[in-house]
Amino acid sequence: MKILFLNYEYPPIGGGAANATMHLLRELSISRPDISVDAIVSSPGKASVEQIESNINIYKLDIGKNGNLHYQRNFEILKYLFKASALINKLTDKKKYDAAHIFFAVPCGLLTLIPGMKIPYVISLRGSDVPGYSDRYKPFYPFIKPFFKTICKNASSVVANSIGLRDLAAHSLKHIDIDIIPNGVDTVFFTPSETKESKEIKIFSAGRLIPRKGYANLIKAAATLINEGLPIKIEIAGEGPELANLEKLASDLSIRNNITFSGLCSREQLRDIYRSSDIFVLPSLNEGMSNSLLEAMASGLPIVTTDTGGSTELVGDNGFIVPRGNIEALSGAIRSLATNTDKRKAFGALSRRTALTFSWKSVADCYTRLYKKAAGL
Numbered sequence: 001m002k003i004l005f006l007n008y009e010y011p012p013i014g015g016g017a018a019n020a021t022m023h024l025l026r027e028l029s030i031s032r033p034d035i036s037v038d039a040i041v042s043s044p045g046k047a048s049v050e051q052i053e054s055n056i057n058i059y060k061l062d063i064g065k066n067g068n069l070h071y072q073r074n075f076e077i078l079k080y081l082f083k084a085s086a087l088i089n090k091l092t093d094k095k096k097y098d099a100a101h102i103f104f105a106v107p108c109g110l111l112t113l114i115p116g117m118k119i120p121y122v123i124s125l126r127g128s129d130v131p132g133y134s135d136r137y138k139p140f141y142p143f144i145k146p147f148f149k150t151i152c153k154n155a156s157s158v159v160a161n162s163i164g165l166r167d168l169a170a171h172s173l174k175h176i177d178i179d180i181i182p183n184g185v186d187t188v189f190f191t192p193s194e195t196k197e198s199k200e201i202k203i204f205s206a207g208r209l210i211p212r213k214g215y216a217n218l219i220k221a222a223a224t225l226i227n228e229g230l231p232i233k234i235e236i237a238g239e240g241p242e243l244a245n246l247e248k249l250a251s252d253l254s255i256r257n258n259i260t261f262s263g264l265c266s267r268e269q270l271r272d273i274y275r276s277s278d279i280f281v282l283p284s285l286n287e288g289m290s291n292s293l294l295e296a297m298a299s300g301l302p303i304v305t306t307d308t309g310g311s312t313e314l315v316g317d318n319g320f321i322v323p324r325g326n327i328e329a330l331s332g333a334i335r336s337l338a339t340n341t342d343k344r345k346a347f348g349a350l351s352r353r354t355a356l357t358f359s360w361k362s363v364a365d366c367y368t369r370l371y372k373k374a375a376g377l
Contacts, residue, residue: 004088008104012069020103038095040084069239085117088114089115099156120376126161129148131148131172135212161181163180191299192301193276202233203278204279205218205281206270219249224327234258235262236261237263238265281303282305284324287308290309300352304337305319306323
């Protein structure tokens, strides 16, 4: 079976959707040699072609990437669409794809409208492509919504990665079934640390430094706890336009020395940071299903997160779910864990057990069934 993948994000460009694409391709290369995939993604530099085993080809397009790898300018997205459409026409002349897997109904789903794209397809909704999800795209959603509905209506299957995202999409997609396939996590690579020797309580969070991630609320909550005398240190990994604002906020609250902004970290660096941390906090104002949350759980960390995205599907007795934007509730949940070693250990053990049920193999198996459905096999 021949599958075409389309995603304008791919590591090191992008966030959760990029990682999901990479891990899904790796899993297909390992467990499904009967499936061959051509993936068209963006490159941080010059165009290139990468082969993963013999059945996976990754076409990386030069989109003139400049600056933040986690923030895509509209010009870069348009350049990806233009170059991807030309490559699709070229590839489909040579290959007979059985199905396509498209990440983001908009923008990547727009490629289904080009004349050469006559392939049945599966759409993976990722968050910002769903009307109502992102403040950044709020002015554009009235224009995007008609395309969003048409692209999803014509899809063989529409997939969300969490119940929350499915429910949000359902407001726009009346009478369209939406499947749920969660993100997976590498539980062999991300594992708990057996010992943590520091007397300080290290709080970790990872994601794009944008307002939607709610890091300002985390800093404000941490300031309250530090002023109470709790020995808290915070590390935030990621890049984004909010860095200067977050640094200033930490300085204004007199806790700048308690916070480390690590910038863009490699997978190996992230693994080490998870293992050296005590609590993982995801203070997002909106989320799909966070890869970093799954990685933290696989690393055996207790969780504090907000009531958005896939939080209720991942966090039960292994942490706390607090209302979005509620700084008092956020600080209270962190305090409960920071002051109780036994609770942190118990919650962390439950996180690890839960993470073991989210494998990339199960994700690949679910998508394979949808590919076969789209291909009529």
